[in-house]
Amino acid sequence: MNSAWLTVLKRDLLQAYRRRSDVATTLFFFVIVSSLFPLGIGSDSAILSKIAPGVLWVAALLAGMISLSRLFATDFADGTLEQMLLSPQPLFLLVTAKILAHWLVCGLPVVLLAPVIGLQYALPNNAILILVISLLLGTPALSLIGAIGAALTLGARGSGLLVALLVLPLYIPVLIFGALAVSASQSGMSPQAHLSLLGAISLLAVVLAPLATAAALRISIE
């Protein structure tokens, strides 16, 4: 594997490890937001399991988003982004390493926590399984699409909120197919079509998002 690519991945993971509190913030956000609904709505398991797919997906989406503004902002501030742009390796390749690190740190833990949260919503086992699969297929797309937004708003004032405004509308297809997959399995239908579409969105994002992010970074750094 490309050594500059591995270097970027290792650096970002090492940094996340040394700043564990940042990672914990994202996860606690996910846990707390998704725990508020059962508290606010009450313990009617019929209602809870009906709203569970949408609520959990929205919570996962927001949790992934709050960490987005950090994706390139620190690199921009300390000059490591400049050095990445000046690496002989193509920028989009290095960007994929950063996005992968972001997903491993912010996306994957949410996927792993989701079954526990699902229990709060009285979700049946097969629906929990589909929830995990849908998150596994969909969250990479969230990191990938989010990276474009993070790159575009780099250096802008109030970029945290700007990222949200820019990126949330783009998350809608992922949200719809992700939540529908779980709902479908709850009502006894096959979630396969929704999951396939979710996978397709992620694959498309893998191909296009790093290129768009690299282009956005070049504009932002000027």
Added chain:
Amino acid sequence: MLAAQGLACLRGDRLLFKNVSFDLQSGGLLYVLGENGSGKSSLLRMLCGLLTPEDGAVLWQGNKIKQAAESYLSNLTYLGHLNGLKDDLSALENLQTNARLAGNNVSDASALAALTAIGIARCAHLPARVLSQGQKRRVALAGLWLAKTKLWILDEPFAALDVASVEVLATRISEHLAHGGMAILTTHQDVAVNAQSTQTLRLSK
């Protein structure tokens, strides 16, 4: 090898400079002088390709740097105002990461030797966050002892350094030039760097 032809730089609606041209050959040193805000740093960023010139072109071995990006970037070391260090990584890790990013796989021993050369080996395992401004600058500059690139573009490399480090760095740059390298520097200090040919470029408003 590196040539600038009629470069112009526009920031906002202010023209910082225009008609900047030079030709730098192997072993050549270029000083970029000018008061604060005259566009020295912008010129250096333009030469790296981080900034698109409003007019004119930067040529590496006769090709525009955008076209010859891979060969140009693998011959370029740029150090701007920002040190490019991660606060949470140690000096040694930072140095190795930056070298690897530039396509240069360095061992622990040679990275440590570079830190020793600029006199901060004892900070090697401290996180960059606890280092002083001058120490951070030296960690970033230690990369020059590892670099195998031909062209060094350094923005105020002597700023924030103590007298002894300035001398060590000047010697390193002279050595690089003596081996056929090229360097472009901005500086407000009077530092003796030996070169086969020295050019001066003054940016004025």
